[in-house]
Amino acid sequence: MATFLSSLRRNLISRPVLNRIRRVLPPLSKTEQQALHAGTVSWEAELFSGRPDWKYLHDLPPSQLTEEEQAFIDDPTEELCRLLDDWEINHERKDLPPEVWQFIKDNGFWGMIIPKAYGGLEFSALAHSSVIVKLASRSVTAAVTVMVPNSLGPSELLLLYGTEEQKSHYLPRLARGEELPCFAMTGPTAGSDAASMPDSGIICYGDYQGKRTLGMRVSWNKRYITLGPVATVLGLAFHLYDPEHLLGEKEDIGITLALVPTGTPGVQIGRRHYPSYQAFQNGPTTGQDVFMPLEWIIGGQERVGQGWQMLMECLGVGRSVSLPSLSTGAAKLCARTTGDYARVRKQFHLPIGKFEGVEEVLTRIAANAYLLDSLRTTTTAVVDQGNKPSILSAIAKYHSTTRMRESINDAMDVHGGKAICEGPNNYLANSYHAIPVSITVEGANILTRSMIIFGQGAIRCHPYLLKEMQAAQDPDEKQGLIAFDQALFGHMGFLLRNLGRAWWHNLTGGRWAHAPEGGVTVGYYRQLSRLSASFALVADLTSLILGGELKRREKLSGRLGDCLSHMYLLSGLLKRFEDDGQPQQDLPLLHWCSQRELYLIQQTFEDILANFPSRPVGWLLRGVLFPWGRRFRKPPDDLGRECASLLLSPSTTRDRLTAGIFLGSGREEDPMTRLEQAFEAVIAADEINGKLHQAAKEKGLKSLSLEEAVEGGVISEGEAKTVAKAKELTWEIITVDDFAPEELTGVGLEERKQAVSG
Numbered sequence: 001m002a003t004f005l006s007s008l009r010r011n012l013i014s015r016p017v018l019n020r021i022r023r024v025l026p027p028l029s030k031t032e033q034q035a036l037h038a039g040t041v042s043w044e045a046e047l048f049s050g051r052p053d054w055k056y057l058h059d060l061p062p063s064q065l066t067e068e069e070q071a072f073i074d075d076p077t078e079e080l081c082r083l084l085d086d087w088e089i090n091h092e093r094k095d096l097p098p099e100v101w102q103f104i105k106d107n108g109f110w111g112m113i114i115p116k117a118y119g120g121l122e123f124s125a126l127a128h129s130s131v132i133v134k135l136a137s138r139s140v141t142a143a144v145t146v147m148v149p150n151s152l153g154p155s156e157l158l159l160l161y162g163t164e165e166q167k168s169h170y171l172p173r174l175a176r177g178e179e180l181p182c183f184a185m186t187g188p189t190a191g192s193d194a195a196s197m198p199d200s201g202i203i204c205y206g207d208y209q210g211k212r213t214l215g216m217r218v219s220w221n222k223r224y225i226t227l228g229p230v231a232t233v234l235g236l237a238f239h240l241y242d243p244e245h246l247l248g249e250k251e252d253i254g255i256t257l258a259l260v261p262t263g264t265p266g267v268q269i270g271r272r273h274y275p276s277y278q279a280f281q282n283g284p285t286t287g288q289d290v291f292m293p294l295e296w297i298i299g300g301q302e303r304v305g306q307g308w309q310m311l312m313e314c315l316g317v318g319r320s321v322s323l324p325s326l327s328t329g330a331a332k333l334c335a336r337t338t339g340d341y342a343r344v345r346k347q348f349h350l351p352i353g354k355f356e357g358v359e360e361v362l363t364r365i366a367a368n369a370y371l372l373d374s375l376r377t378t379t380t381a382v383v384d385q386g387n388k389p390s391i392l393s394a395i396a397k398y399h400s401t402t403r404m405r406e407s408i409n410d411a412m413d414v415h416g417g418k419a420i421c422e423g424p425n426n427y428l429a430n431s432y433h434a435i436p437v438s439i440t441v442e443g444a445n446i447l448t449r450s451m452i453i454f455g456q457g458a459i460r461c462h463p464y465l466l467k468e469m470q471a472a473q474d475p476d477e478k479q480g481l482i483a484f485d486q487a488l489f490g491h492m493g494f495l496l497r498n499l500g501r502a503w504w505h506n507l508t509g510g511r512w513a514h515a516p517e518g519g520v521t522v523g524y525y526r527q528l529s530r531l532s533a534s535f536a537l538v539a540d541l542t543s544l545i546l547g548g549e550l551k552r553r554e555k556l557s558g559r560l561g562d563c564l565s566h567m568y569l570l571s572g573l574l575k576r577f578e579d580d581g582q583p584q585q586d587l588p589l590l591h592w593c594s595q596r597e598l599y600l601i602q603q604t605f606e607d608i609l610a611n612f613p614s615r616p617v618g619w620l621l622r623g624v625l626f627p628w629g630r631r632f633r634k635p636p637d638d639l640g641r642e643c644a645s646l647l648l649s650p651s652t653t654r655d656r657l658t659a660g661i662f663l664g665s666g667r668e669e670d671p672m673t674r675l676e677q678a679f680e681a682v683i684a685a686d687e688i689n690g691k692l693h694q695a696a697k698e699k700g701l702k703s704l705s706l707e708e709a710v711e712g713g714v715i716s717e718g719e720a721k722t723v724a725k726a727k728e729l730t731w732e733i734i735t736v737d738d739f740a741p742e743e744l745t746g747v748g749l750e751e752r753k754q755a756v757s758g
Contacts, residue, residue, distance in 0.1 A: 006485070014485035021472045021547070039316045039390030041460050042382050047567045048461035050498035050536035054516050054525060057571060062377065062579040063126035063384045072121070073660075076107040077131050081138040081662040087424040089141050090433075094279045096145060104142075105177030110149040113156060118171035125383040129325040129376055130660055136329030137661035140434040143326050144280040148226045149174065151318030152311075152442065154181040154235045154259055154298075161299040161310055170233070170259065183235035184222035184285050185311065197255065203242040206291040214246060215293040218258070221286045224441075229272050229283040234260045235298075237307055247304065254305030257298045266290035277433045312390060318442055319393035320379050326438060327404035328372040329661060330431045334411035335369040336658040337427055337672075338362065339647025340679040341415055344733050349693075351682075352414070353648045356637075361410045362644035363592065368407045369657055370589040372400055374576035375569060391457040395565045398448045401438040408432050423737020425671045450554035453561030458539060458550075464491035465543065495540045501533035503624050509631070520587065521574050524594045528570055531601050534625050535563050538608060541621065545613050556611060562604045570597040585653040588642035595635040602632040650683065678729035685726035688719045 043060070046052040065073070083100050096104075104110065112128045114120020123131075128150055135143040149155060155174050158167055173179040190197040199220035206215050218238055228234070240256040242248070262269050267290060272283040294301050298310070342353030342362060352358050379396045382389050408431055412419045419428045439445045443452065459466050467487035474480030505513045510530035515522050539560055543550060550557060570593075577583075577590050605625055612618030646653050664673030695714040696704040704712075706720040715723075 039388040045461040050533040069127035082665040111175030119175040125380040132325035133329040136326040137333040141280040147322040151322040182227040182231035199238040223284040255307035257307040316393040319397035324400040327400035334407040363640035374572040378572035421736035450558040498536040505530035681726040
């Protein structure tokens with residue numbers, strides 16, 4: 001009887017639905033199929049489920065630095081930062097000094113991800129990330145130079161896919177710095193659209209080392225290749241063809257990856273781009289009919305045509321670690337320096353950080369630093385468990401670089417003229433210049449948000465959607481129908497359960513939503529469970545209504561991606577607070593960030609419903625999601641004031657918030673050293689200045705000189721020296737760089753006068 005009913009269900013319900021889906025489902029390109037199957041999913045699938053398992057998140061062990069890793073950060077990384085002068089690097093040399101290149105090479109910075117068996121450091125993702133955080137707080141150019149060989153590059157590809165011969169040859173050389181790698185994928189007409197990559201190779205016979213050898217003749221034109229101008233080995237992506245069927249019956253083999261020594265005849269490198277005034281080595285590379293043996297293919301001949309999937313899995317690591325770490329370093333730098341400056345700089349006898357307009361900006365800066373560090377540590381914990389998170393990495397890349405941009409813009413606003421005047425004493429401008437680079441690389445942010453986060457996430461994370469798509473494309477119609485029937489009815493149950501959850505939790509304000517027991521954060525867990533059910537319902541209905549059309553509805557896809565992203569960001573905040581031992585001093589930051597994320601999710605739902613593809617369904621969803629209206633509010637001003645105040649005074653919370661960045665070399669000419677000294681001196685002088693102000697007021701004077709105050713017994717000589725030191729350092733901090741005209745123009749004074757008068 002059960003078999004009969006199942007057969008009847010398949011024929012009356014599932015078969016007509018399957019036939020319709022087969023008609024409307026757009027064909028997936030080979031690169032799209034490979035991208036969908038690349039990498040792994042983890043916590044994001046729980047958020048997609050409608051009922052996240054919080055035990056899964058809590059059981060994810062927080063990454064911990066080993067003694068060896070901590071020592072590397074405290075010693076070689078700190079020393080490398082001391083060697084860096086960002087003004088000299090970006091504006092004078094337009095390159096790292098030779099001694100810095102040598103230091104990076106000698107200390108194994110390019111081998112952080114390479115196993116010790118091959119001579120590398122074999123660091124965890126957290127250690128790799130922590131090194132980049134510190135370097136990025138000192139010099140973006142140095143951070144990029146170190147992070148690229150450890151992210152999307154030959155090392156990662158070789159570790160995952162290389163033959164033993166390739167690993168044994170290249171990895172020790174890469175670890176020792178004897179080889180400097182780059183990877184060339186982007187071209188003038190093909191960035192994110194790999195299917196249109198014009199760079200191509202033809203399988204053929206050619207001469208290699210004096211012998212007739214089966215290989216490839218490859219032509220390419222690439223640009224934006226970091227480390228390309230100075231690389232000794234070039235990772236290359238190209239489309240491989242076999243018109244003479246020398247490898248088999250297939251003519252269009254697909255995207256393939258190879259490692260090419262840059263000394264190979266026909267390889268052109270050396271010219272440079274100059275991205276946003278950042279001096280890291282970046283430039284074009286070209287080659288015309290360059291012959292290469294098949295053993296140069298990463299993974300050997302058996303890996304031909306698998307290049308796109310290989311790249312997508314490696315890109316997940318780069319997005320998870322490198323750019324979020326660089327962004328976190330910049331955000332922490334903004335928090336530390338802007339808090340210092342806002343306390344040192346006074347207007348109307350009051351630190352500018354005490355003005356509400358500046359306080360509002362300081363709040364955002366402090367919150368972004370806390371949130372980005374939470375995002376970084378949560379994501380590296382996922383990576384350190386062996387995951388290759390394709391969706392979480394896209395979320396981390398997009399939101400870390402976006403929040404970094406917000407932080408740097410805010411920091412520039414508070415610093416005013418101090419930040420916009422270029423010179424050796426400007427510690428913010430180079431980070432500001434570098435913002436567009438981070439926004440653009442490793443998947444431009446517009447593309448990442450509008451197409452990847454939800455477009456890829458919906459298929460990979462949904463428990464049934466990918467199964468339905470695979471069944472619809474199954475050439476065995478009978479087996480496809482059986483698989484589709486099982487997935488379809490599982491999907492229907494999934495949708496109905498989330499409809500019930502969403503309706504109940506929104507009606508009751510999430511009061512009985514699933515959450516860990518007790519604690520100050522239990523309310524946020526309940527709201528996340530509530531929003532997860534709402535998101536799963538909205539995402540499901542959107543996918544069902546639009547089908548393949550959703551691929552072209554990028555605004556809607558981007559907003560759904562925003563919902564998933566904000567839920568992940570809030571999850572990271574809660575995990576970080578738990579992993580840190582729930583420090584009570586961090587509660588203002590936790591509350592402000594969490595309340596902002598809840599508000600942003602609510603606003604994103606509102607935007608989705610206002611533009612929902614079916615008006616009737618949109619109105620029904622509005623009733624389910626907002627039965628009592630929109631209840632989440634922006635964080636209150638008083639809470640923001642508590643967050644801002646954390647940046648204006650010394651505390652363990654302030655130190656924890658900005659931990660891991662470089663605070664100066666200790667040399668008198670170092671602007672970071674002087675800023676820290678000024679901050680401490682101004683705080684030390686505050687109470688003494690209060691005495692001076694009170695004494696002047698009692699005497700009916702506007703002010704009292706230090707000499708008069710000492711003579712009158714108002715303050716001691718030691719206190720006078722403290723105030724004098726604070727004034728001296730304050731003046732140094734608010735002073736900006738200036739230059740002789742010829743230093744900027746290169747034209748002598750007399751020549752300039754003649755040019756003006758003539």
